[in-house]
Amino acid sequence: MIFKSLIAACIALVIVEIIFHRHASFPWESWPGFYALWGFVSLFAIVVLGKRLGRHLKRDESYYDD
Amino acid sequence: MMTSLPPGVIILIGAFLIPLLPRSAQAAGALVLPIVSLAHLVFFSDPMVLEAEVLGLSLMPVRIDKLSLVFGYIFHIAAILAALYALHVRSTVEHVAAMLYVGSAIGAVFAGDLLTLFVYWEITALSSVFLIFASRTESSYRAGIRYLIIQVGSGVLLLSGILIHYQDVGSMAFGQLIGAAGDLGEASAGVWLIFLAFGIKCAFPLLHNWLQDAYPQATVTGAVFLSAFTTKLAIYALARGFPGTDALIGIGVVMTLFPIFFAVIENDLRKVLSYSLNNQLGFMVVGIGIGSQLALNGAVAHAFVHILYKGLLFMSMGAVLYRTGTVRASDLGGLYQSMPWTAAFCIVGAMSISAFPLFSGFVAKSLTMSAVVEGYYVWTFVGLLIASAGVMEHSGIKIPYFAFFGHDSGIRCKEAPLHMCLAMGVTALLCILIGWFPQPLYAILPYPIAYAPYADLGHSLTQLQLLLFAALAFAVLLRTGLYPPEKATITLDTDWFYRRLVPQWLRAITNGIRRQREGLSQAGDRFKNSIMRWLLHHYGPEGTLARAWPTGSMVLWVAILLGSSLILYYL
Numbered sequence: 001m002i003f004k005s006l007i008a009a010c011i012a013l014v015i016v017e018i019i020f021h022r023h024a025s026f027p028w029e030s031w032p033g034f035y036a037l038w039g040f041v042s043l044f045a046i047v048v049l050g051k052r053l054g055r056h057l058k059r060d061e062s063y064y065d066d
Numbered sequence: 067m068m069t070s071l072p073p074g075v076i077i078l079i080g081a082f083l084i085p086l087l088p089r090s091a092q093a094a095g096a097l098v099l100p101i102v103s104l105a106h107l108v109f110f111s112d113p114m115v116l117e118a119e120v121l122g123l124s125l126m127p128v129r130i131d132k133l134s135l136v137f138g139y140i141f142h143i144a145a146i147l148a149a150l151y152a153l154h155v156r157s158t159v160e161h162v163a164a165m166l167y168v169g170s171a172i173g174a175v176f177a178g179d180l181l182t183l184f185v186y187w188e189i190t191a192l193s194s195v196f197l198i199f200a201s202r203t204e205s206s207y208r209a210g211i212r213y214l215i216i217q218v219g220s221g222v223l224l225l226s227g228i229l230i231h232y233q234d235v236g237s238m239a240f241g242q243l244i245g246a247a248g249d250l251g252e253a254s255a256g257v258w259l260i261f262l263a264f265g266i267k268c269a270f271p272l273l274h275n276w277l278q279d280a281y282p283q284a285t286v287t288g289a290v291f292l293s294a295f296t297t298k299l300a301i302y303a304l305a306r307g308f309p310g311t312d313a314l315i316g317i318g319v320v321m322t323l324f325p326i327f328f329a330v331i332e333n334d335l336r337k338v339l340s341y342s343l344n345n346q347l348g349f350m351v352v353g354i355g356i357g358s359q360l361a362l363n364g365a366v367a368h369a370f371v372h373i374l375y376k377g378l379l380f381m382s383m384g385a386v387l388y389r390t391g392t393v394r395a396s397d398l399g400g401l402y403q404s405m406p407w408t409a410a411f412c413i414v415g416a417m418s419i420s421a422f423p424l425f426s427g428f429v430a431k432s433l434t435m436s437a438v439v440e441g442y443y444v445w446t447f448v449g450l451l452i453a454s455a456g457v458m459e460h461s462g463i464k465i466p467y468f469a470f471f472g473h474d475s476g477i478r479c480k481e482a483p484l485h486m487c488l489a490m491g492v493t494a495l496l497c498i499l500i501g502w503f504p505q506p507l508y509a510i511l512p513y514p515i516a517y518a519p520y521a522d523l524g525h526s527l528t529q530l531q532l533l534l535f536a537a538l539a540f541a542v543l544l545r546t547g548l549y550p551p552e553k554a555t556i557t558l559d560t561d562w563f564y565r566r567l568v569p570q571w572l573r574a575i576t577n578g579i580r581r582q583r584e585g586l587s588q589a590g591d592r593f594k595n596s597i598m599r600w601l602l603h604h605y606g607p608e609g610t611l612a613r614a615w616p617t618g619s620m621v622l623w624v625a626i627l628l629g630s631s632l633i634l635y636y637l
Contacts, residue, residue, distance in 0.1 A: 003541050010538050013531045022524025025439040026447070029528075039532035042455035043539040050330030051550045058331060058555040064565055 010036065072128040073111060073138055073176045074186075076103040077145070077169030084161050093153045096161040100145035100168060107138055115178055123238055126178030133366070133512040137175040137302045140370045141168065143496075144294035144377055151381050151489035152287035163196035164291050171295040175302050179238040180228040180260075183303070187224060187267075190296060191217035197288030198280055206283040212564070213280035217296075220266040227259030240306060248310040248357060261308060268300035268351065269344050271320045275560040277344060278328075282336040282393075286384040289336060293343060293380045294373045301350050301369050310357025318355055319449040321348030326456030331550060332557050335383050335393040335465055339376070342419065342461045345453060346372050352450065353434040356441055359513040364433030366511055371426035371500055375418035378493040379465060382412035385482035385490070386469055393469075395552040400474030408482045409470040411490035418497040420462035420533055421454065423526040426497040429504035432519045451532070458536040468552060 014036055024030035080099040087095045113135075116128035130138075145168040155161065167190055174186035191214065198210035232238060234254050243257050244250070250261065269277045281292050308314065325341035325348075332338045346368070353365030385408045386401060387393045402409040414425070421427035431454075438447050481487065500507055508515050520526060543549040605611055 003545070006534065006538055006541055010531075010534050013527065013534060017527060017531065020523070020527065022527060023522055024524075026444065033531075035528040035531040036535040038451060039455050039458075039535035040539045042452045043459050043536040044543065046326055046452075046456050046459055047330055047540075047543055047549060050327040051548075053327050054331035054550060054557070057328075057558040058553075059558060061554055061556050063556060063558075 071106065071110075072116065072173065073103065073107050073130070074169045074172035074174075076106060077165050077172065081162050081165035081169060084165065085158050089156055089158065092158055092161045093149070093155055096165055097146065097149040097153065099165055100142050100149060103169075103172070104139075104142035104146065107135075107142065117178075123181065125181060125238055126240075127182045128176050129178030129240075130176060131512075132510070133302070133306060134175045136366050136370060136510050136512065137298065138172055139510065140373050141172045141175065141295060141298075144373045145172075145291075147374075147377060147489050147493050148287065148290045148294065150492070151290055151384070151486055153485040154483055155285075155287055157200060159196055160200045160285065160288065163193045163200070164288070166193035167197070167291060167295060171299050174299055178240060180231070180240045181238050183240055184221065184225050184228060187299075188218070188221045190299065191221060194292060194296060197291055198284045200285045200288055201283055203283075209280050209283040212561075213276055216266065216276040220263045223259050223266070224263035227256045227261075227263060229256070230254070230259065231256030242309065243307040244309075244311045246310075248312050250311060250313050261311075264300050264303045264307070265317075268297060268304060269321070269347055270317055270351075271324060272560055274321075274325075274344050278337050278340040278559060279561050281340045281343075282334050286388045290377055290380045290384060293339070293376050297343065297347055298369050298373060301347065301354070301365065304351065304354050305362060305365060309354055309362055311355055314351050314355025315443065315446055316355075318348045318351030318353075319446055319453075321345065321351055322453035323348070323449060323456070326453065326460060328557055328559060329456070329460030329464070333395050333552055333555055335395055335398070335469060336380065336387070338395075338460055338465060339379050339383060342379075342457065342465075343376055345457060345460075346376065346419070348453065349431060349434055349450065352446060353437060356437050356443070358437055358441065360433060360440060360515070360517075361437035363508075363511040363513050363515050364430065364435075364437050367430040367433055367507060370507060371418065371430045371497070374493055374500075375415045375426060375497050378411060378415035378490060378497065379419065379461065381486065381490045381493065382408050382415060383465070383469065385486050388486070389479040389482060390477050394554060395464075395468035396554045398469050398475050398477070399472040400470070401477060401479075402470040404477065404479045405470070405481050407487050408490065409466065411487075411494045412466045412470065414494040414497055416462045416466050418501070420458045421529060422533060423520070423529055424498070424501045426500035428526075428529065429501060429507070429519045432525065433515075433517060436517075454532060455536045458533050459540065462533070463537060463540050 014033055017036075018032060022030075028034065077099045080095070080102075084092050084095050111130055113130050113132075114128070115126055115130070118125050118127055148164070152160070152164070170186045170189035170193060174183055174190065177183040177186055195210050195214045195217070198206055198213055200206075228238070231243070231254065234256055243253075243260060245252055250258070253261070266273045266276075277297070281289050284292050304314070322345050325344040329338045329341040329345070332341060350365040350368045350372070353361040353368065355361075383393050385405065386398065389405065390398065390401070392398065418425040418427045421431045435447070435450065438450065482490070504519055508517060540549070603609055
């Protein structure tokens, strides 16, 4: 339910962007859907990289106790 | 008379009076202090400087200007909200420490000279550590000691820097310390030391880990106080002393980026907030590094709103800790049924920090982002965009999701106490009001500003896209099972070096010294034994020189001697 409304909101935002002309400061910024893609990919990459980092850095909670 | 009282002093003096109150009235007393002090600041303090001559040094213990006033206001507001939140606390030490901490932080932002700044700087360190000790656990005691060593270390660097700087320029004035070119390479050794001291307190990359180590160990209310003052005092000090320092842009970008990866894997939600705090400081540091009026306004505005929403997030996690006894994501979930108000306030804080349009984070971060665009710092812009998605991940979604939603932990508890809800409610209201009506905030910023964050609707639209699509990615990761499950673990950071590596080295060195000493003492024993054997051989009871001689042979020899001398006499 929440997931579906989130998808709906995302689609709505992209449609608004296509209709509504927005100002861009950098050329690549003006590509339609740039920010949408950027947000999705960034978070995805952060979580996947974080997970990899965790493999090396995670320790048991009692690690510093002994 | 009233006008001559320096800001902060009312709270500092009042802190010593708190123990005189009956225990049940101390919390209320601690709440009254910042209220009175704020009234004094608003109604009786005009922009001014107070100069004094101490031991031949010309000092300026008080300087009230626009930059110090913004920090003065928000420090007071934060103190009032945190004291309201701490109304249930019945520990004299905590109230006194908190008020000394607040008073000295306020005094520090109004300090016009470096020596006064140093004195307040040290008082903030010494008082705030009691908010960590007050947890009264072994681990909080140890974390507190580590915190104290690093904070006092920063103070020592600051003092050394100040003295060298004073030798160089002959002035104690705390103004812009960096040259007009903003190049640290040309700065003197004294300025470098001061920069480093500020950098430690501001949690620069690699100097940052005291923050994530200590804050999660503080008491429920202590962490709310801590989140507001120490690091923002450092932001103020950087904005005052190092505006436009190029190096700060790079430092700031790294600061916004690296904590987000740690925040993804961290299990302790107050530690996640500490990493998030670190990331937010990065945005401010970038603004200070750019150094234009717009950017500095952005950094200061960000500090202002950040103190509110970060305080709110720490309050909500504190309420969870207070009611359930844990803030480990692996133990929590589904709390929205038991604590609906706390959950709602937490979501307001989460949306503010993620910079949703119409929330306070947006109106402040827009200034910094506009300044980045204005200066055409492309890579900085790209870095900050990634960091924005990162903020959404750890503070926008992870904190509320794992505490209040997610899988149901089965924990059923009471809603947070009324005074906590009140403190969170007022803070949440401020976050929303600033988002809707940013102009009063803009009016108190250090430089004149004509900025309308909602004038360019495209900006709000793209920000919403960025955030909602990031949320979508989170949902997809969760549904596909790619999101790392929360487990009861800790994460290594630079604290590993001084909590594990250095102790290991020290242990190895002491073991080595012990072995060497044992070896040496064995060799010494052998040498001693051989000398003793030699001595015994010659002087011992059986030795040559200790042999007993018969009396008869003695008499014989004497007779021979006498006889021979008689013969010689006659010859």
